[in-house]
Amino acid sequence: MRQIQYLPAHVISESKASVPAGKQITRGWHAIHVGEGQEQLNLQWALPEEQRQQVAGQASRLRISIALDYRDAGLVEVYLQQSHVRLGAIDIRYAYVFQLFELALSKAQTAAVLNEGIRLELKEGKVPLWVFDVQEDAPGREVFAPHLLMGEPGSRVDEALNTLLSLSSLQPFGWMEGCVLDGINSLQPVLGENQVNPILDLHFSQFFNEQGDLLYEDLHGQQADGTFTTIEATLPLAVIAQYRPDHSVIGKALDFFEAASRNNNGAVIDRSIVSAEGSYTVAYPLAVMAKQFQRREMAEQAIAQVRIRRDCLTREQHVYLRYQLDTQTHTFRSWARAFAWYCLGLVKTCVELKTSPFADLAGVEELEAEIVRIAQVAVNWRQPNGLWSCFVDDPATGIDTSGSAGISAALALAASQGLLPDAYMAVARYNLAELSASLSPDGILTGVAQHNAGGMALQRSGYRVLSQMGLGLWAQLYAYTQ
Incomplete structure (x- = not known):
C-alpha cells in the first residue's frame, strides 16, 4: 500500500476563457484556465472527517499540471481563499503538457488550505495558462488534477x-x-x-x-x-x-x-x-x-x-x-x-x-x-x-x-x-x-x-x-x- 496520497481539489469558480485558436486540449481530458482578476481560479477540498483527521498535522505539496503548451514565463500566485493570505508562487517557464509544478506548504499552511481553499492567479505571463481539471470520469489520472501531495514514503x-x-x-x-x-x-x-x-x-x-x-x-x-x-x-x-x-x-x-x-x-x-x-x-x-x-x-x-x-x-x-x-x-x-x-x-x-x-x-x-x-x-x-x-x-x-x-x-x-x-x-x-x-x-x-x-x-x-x-x-x- 502506498504511503503517499493525492488529495484532489474541487473547482468552485473558474474563468470562462476559450482555448486559443489552433490549439487543443488532449482529447478525452478536461482543462481549466488560470487567469487573474475576474479570471482567477478557486479551489477547495471537501474531505470526509476521517480522512481530514488522517492527514492532520502534515505538510504537503500543492500541485498543478499543464494542459496546453506554455511558451512564456509566468508566476501563479497562491492565496488562501477566505483570509487572502499569500502562500507563495509557482514559477512556470516554457512548460509542456502533463508537466507538474508544485509549491511546498508547511503544516500550518496545509491545514489552512484544507480549511479555507485557495485561489490561483497568473502574474507576469502574457500567454494563457491552462491546467488539467479533476478527471472524475477517468481513473488513474489523479496526479494531473490540482491536488495536495501528502505523506512520506518508506522508499522513493x-x-x-x-x-x-x-x-x-x-x-x-x-x-x-x-x-x-x-x-x-x-x-x-x-x-x-x-x-x-x-x-x-x-x-x-x-x-x-x-x-x-x-x-x-x-x-x-x-x-x-x-x-x-x-x-x-x-x-x-x-x-x-x-x-x-x-x-x-x-x-x-x-x-x-x-x-x-x-x-x-x-x-x-x-x-x-x-x-x-x-x-x-x-x-x-x-x-x-x-x-x-x-x-x-x-x-x-x-x-x-x-x-x-x-x-x-x-x-x-x-x-x-x-x-x-x-x-x-x-x-x-x-x-x-x-x-x-x-x-x-x-x-x-x-x-x-x-x-x-x-x-x-x-x-x-x-x-x-x-x-x-x-x-x-x-x-x-x-x-x-x-x-x-x-x-x-x-x-x-x-x-x-x-x-x-x-x-x-x-x-x-x-x-x-x-x-x-x-x-x-x-x-x-x-x-x-x-x-x-x-x-x-x-x-x-x-x-x-x-x-x-x-x-x-x-x-x-x-x-x-x-x-x-x-x-x-x-x-x-x-x-x-x-
Missing part, C-alpha cells in the same frame, strides 16, 4: 517504480513519451512481462485507437494525427517495434524516415539541422526494426545515422546538440542532454545490432570504438558528486538530473553488454544512488533542466523542474544496473 525508489508503471508517468507523444516507454520497457527483465506489458498497453491507449490510428497533439498543442512532425517524434517506435511488431504505425514511420533521407542526401534530419536527438530517436528505432524484421538495409541506415551525428556533432571533448548544414554552425555545446541523446542512441543502436544477424557489419566496430571514446570523455566531465552540469563544461550551470540519468544509463547498458569495462558500471551505480535522492515523494525526478523551448538563457539560468521524462531516463539507469 519504490514510489518511482509505482509512478512509472501507471498513467502518472504519461508525457506528450514523441521524444518525451519515448523516454518513458523506453524506461518502462527496460524493466521487462527486472519485473517481468506481467507487470510491464499492461502499462505499455495503458500508455499506447492514450495515443492509438482500436484501429491503430495515431491520434495526438504535438508539442505546440496542435493536432498531429497520423503524422510525425519532427524526427524527435519517432522515439516511441523503438518500443512499439519490439512489443507490437505488426503495428500499422511502423510503416508510417519508415515512410517518414525514407522521405527525410531522400530530401537530405541520406541524413534523416529536420530541415538542414543535424541534431543529437536523432542518435536516440532515429538510429535506435531503426536498429530495433532491423533486428525485429531481419532487414539489412535498416541496420546500415541505423549505423549511417549515428555516423552522421558523430561526424557533425562531436568535436574532441565536446558534443553539440545541433549542427546547421547550410551555415556550418554549431549550437548548444556540451549540453548534458545532447550528451545523453548521443550516448543512448549510440549504445542502444550498437546493442541491438550486435544481438542481430547484422553484428558483423563493418560499421558496428566503429560504433564500439566510439562508445569507448565518448564514455571516457563523459566521465572526465563529471562533477564531484558524480553527476553532470546542465552544460557539462560549465559547472556554474548546475547539475541536470535528466542529462545525468541519460548518460549514466548509456554507461550502464554498455558495461552490462561488455562494451565497456566494469568500472563504468560502478560509475553508473554510484550515480543511481545520487539521482535517487532527487526523486519526489511520489517518485518523479526533480532537478531536471527544462526542455529547451526557452533557449540558451533558460538553460543557463539554473531553472529546474519535475519531469516524468526524466523519470523514464532514471528507470533505464535503474534497470541496467540491476
Whole structure:
C-alpha cells in the first residue's frame, strides 16, 4: 500500500476563457484556465472527517499540471481563499503538457488550505495558462488534477517504480513519451512481462485507437494525427517495434524516415539541422526494426545515422546538440542532454545490432570504438558528486538530473553488454544512488533542466523542474544496473 496520497481539489469558480485558436486540449481530458482578476481560479477540498483527521498535522505539496503548451514565463500566485493570505508562487517557464509544478506548504499552511481553499492567479505571463481539471470520469489520472501531495514514503525508489508503471508517468507523444516507454520497457527483465506489458498497453491507449490510428497533439498543442512532425517524434517506435511488431504505425514511420533521407542526401534530419536527438530517436528505432524484421538495409541506415551525428556533432571533448548544414554552425555545446541523446542512441543502436544477424557489419566496430571514446570523455566531465552540469563544461550551470540519468544509463547498458569495462558500471551505480535522492515523494525526478523551448538563457539560468521524462531516463539507469 502506498504511503503517499493525492488529495484532489474541487473547482468552485473558474474563468470562462476559450482555448486559443489552433490549439487543443488532449482529447478525452478536461482543462481549466488560470487567469487573474475576474479570471482567477478557486479551489477547495471537501474531505470526509476521517480522512481530514488522517492527514492532520502534515505538510504537503500543492500541485498543478499543464494542459496546453506554455511558451512564456509566468508566476501563479497562491492565496488562501477566505483570509487572502499569500502562500507563495509557482514559477512556470516554457512548460509542456502533463508537466507538474508544485509549491511546498508547511503544516500550518496545509491545514489552512484544507480549511479555507485557495485561489490561483497568473502574474507576469502574457500567454494563457491552462491546467488539467479533476478527471472524475477517468481513473488513474489523479496526479494531473490540482491536488495536495501528502505523506512520506518508506522508499522513493519504490514510489518511482509505482509512478512509472501507471498513467502518472504519461508525457506528450514523441521524444518525451519515448523516454518513458523506453524506461518502462527496460524493466521487462527486472519485473517481468506481467507487470510491464499492461502499462505499455495503458500508455499506447492514450495515443492509438482500436484501429491503430495515431491520434495526438504535438508539442505546440496542435493536432498531429497520423503524422510525425519532427524526427524527435519517432522515439516511441523503438518500443512499439519490439512489443507490437505488426503495428500499422511502423510503416508510417519508415515512410517518414525514407522521405527525410531522400530530401537530405541520406541524413534523416529536420530541415538542414543535424541534431543529437536523432542518435536516440532515429538510429535506435531503426536498429530495433532491423533486428525485429531481419532487414539489412535498416541496420546500415541505423549505423549511417549515428555516423552522421558523430561526424557533425562531436568535436574532441565536446558534443553539440545541433549542427546547421547550410551555415556550418554549431549550437548548444556540451549540453548534458545532447550528451545523453548521443550516448543512448549510440549504445542502444550498437546493442541491438550486435544481438542481430547484422553484428558483423563493418560499421558496428566503429560504433564500439566510439562508445569507448565518448564514455571516457563523459566521465572526465563529471562533477564531484558524480553527476553532470546542465552544460557539462560549465559547472556554474548546475547539475541536470535528466542529462545525468541519460548518460549514466548509456554507461550502464554498455558495461552490462561488455562494451565497456566494469568500472563504468560502478560509475553508473554510484550515480543511481545520487539521482535517487532527487526523486519526489511520489517518485518523479526533480532537478531536471527544462526542455529547451526557452533557449540558451533558460538553460543557463539554473531553472529546474519535475519531469516524468526524466523519470523514464532514471528507470533505464535503474534497470541496467540491476
